Amino acid sequence: MAKDQYVYAVARIRSKELSLLSGSVIEQLLGAKGYDECLQLLREKNWGDSDAEDAGAILAAEREKTWQLIGELVKDLSVFDVFLYANDYHNLKAAIKEARMDSEYPGIYIDQGTVDVKRIREAIRTRDFAALPEAMAEPAKEAYEVLLQTGDGQLCDIIIDRAALNAIYQAGKAVGDECLKLYGELTVASADIKTAVRAARTGKDKAFLARALAPCDTLDVSRLAQAAVEGVDAICAYLELTPYAEAVEELHKSPSAFERWCDNLLIRKIRPQRFNPFGLGPLAAYILARDNEIKTVRIVLSGKLNHLPEESIRERVREMYV
Structure with a gap:
C-alpha cells in the first residue's frame, strides 16, 4: 500500500480534527x-441535523456524518471493516434470539455494519448459514443450535462474542496499518480481561473460559483462564506482568472504571496519528476519536437526563483526542 495513497484524505481529516470536541467543551x-x-x-457545535431533536437522533446523526466523510475519502471502505464487525455480530445475536422467540424486533438491529441486516435475518430465519460470510457462518450455526436445543442464552452469546473478537483481531492485522492493529489488539485484550473478571466473580470453570477467551498477542489466555479460576486477585497478579498492569487499580474500583481506562489507553496510543501525514492511520484515528467523543457525550447526556451529580458523571467521562 503506497504511503501517499491517502495524502488528500489525511489533509481533509486534519481540517475536520479542528471541529472535534476538546476537553474544554x-x-x-x-x-x-x-x-x-x-x-x-x-x-x-453543529451536532445533529435539522431533524435531530433528542439525544439519540443527534448521536445517530453524528455517527452517520463520520462514515459519510470516510466514504467520500476512501474508495474501498473494507479497510475499516474492523470497526463494524461488532455491529455485524450484534445483529447476528439479535437475529438468532429473534428466531428463538419466533417474533420480530426490528428495533434491536444496528444498520452500520459490513453485512446487510436483511441478509443476516433471512439466513437465520431459513437456517441457510452458508448465505452468511464464511467467518460468520459456522459460529452462527453453532450458536443457533445451542440456543434452540439447550435454551442457554449465555453460551449462545459466548460463541458469537468470541467469533466477533476473532474477526476484529484478524481484520486489525490484515490491513497492515499499526493503528488498526492496535485497535484490534486492545479490543480483544480488554474484552478478555472483562470476561475473566466476570467469570471469576460468578465461579465459572476453565472449560467456560477456554470457550470464551479470544487469543491475542498481549495476553496469554491460558494463564488468564487459570487466574480467573483462582479468583480476581490472581487475575490482577497476572495482569501486573502484562502491558495492562496499570489497569489493576481500575479493576479494583469497578467494571466501568476499567472500561474507561481501556478507552483512554486507546486514545493515548492513537494520539500521535495527529502528526502523521501519511497512510490509513490518521483516518482510523479520526474514526476512533469520533466514536470516543460520541460515547462521552452519550454518558454526559444520560447523566444529565437522570439528574446524576456532576462528579458521578465526570468519573465516567473519557479523554478527548484533541
Whole structure:
C-alpha cells in the first residue's frame, strides 16, 4: 500500500480534527445546568441535523456524518471493516434470539455494519448459514443450535462474542496499518480481561473460559483462564506482568472504571496519528476519536437526563483526542 495513497484524505481529516470536541467543551457540557442546556451547546457545535431533536437522533446523526466523510475519502471502505464487525455480530445475536422467540424486533438491529441486516435475518430465519460470510457462518450455526436445543442464552452469546473478537483481531492485522492493529489488539485484550473478571466473580470453570477467551498477542489466555479460576486477585497478579498492569487499580474500583481506562489507553496510543501525514492511520484515528467523543457525550447526556451529580458523571467521562 503506497504511503501517499491517502495524502488528500489525511489533509481533509486534519481540517475536520479542528471541529472535534476538546476537553474544554466536555467541561462545558459537564457544567451545564441540565439536559436541555447540553443539547443547546451541542447544537452550537453543529451536532445533529435539522431533524435531530433528542439525544439519540443527534448521536445517530453524528455517527452517520463520520462514515459519510470516510466514504467520500476512501474508495474501498473494507479497510475499516474492523470497526463494524461488532455491529455485524450484534445483529447476528439479535437475529438468532429473534428466531428463538419466533417474533420480530426490528428495533434491536444496528444498520452500520459490513453485512446487510436483511441478509443476516433471512439466513437465520431459513437456517441457510452458508448465505452468511464464511467467518460468520459456522459460529452462527453453532450458536443457533445451542440456543434452540439447550435454551442457554449465555453460551449462545459466548460463541458469537468470541467469533466477533476473532474477526476484529484478524481484520486489525490484515490491513497492515499499526493503528488498526492496535485497535484490534486492545479490543480483544480488554474484552478478555472483562470476561475473566466476570467469570471469576460468578465461579465459572476453565472449560467456560477456554470457550470464551479470544487469543491475542498481549495476553496469554491460558494463564488468564487459570487466574480467573483462582479468583480476581490472581487475575490482577497476572495482569501486573502484562502491558495492562496499570489497569489493576481500575479493576479494583469497578467494571466501568476499567472500561474507561481501556478507552483512554486507546486514545493515548492513537494520539500521535495527529502528526502523521501519511497512510490509513490518521483516518482510523479520526474514526476512533469520533466514536470516543460520541460515547462521552452519550454518558454526559444520560447523566444529565437522570439528574446524576456532576462528579458521578465526570468519573465516567473519557479523554478527548484533541
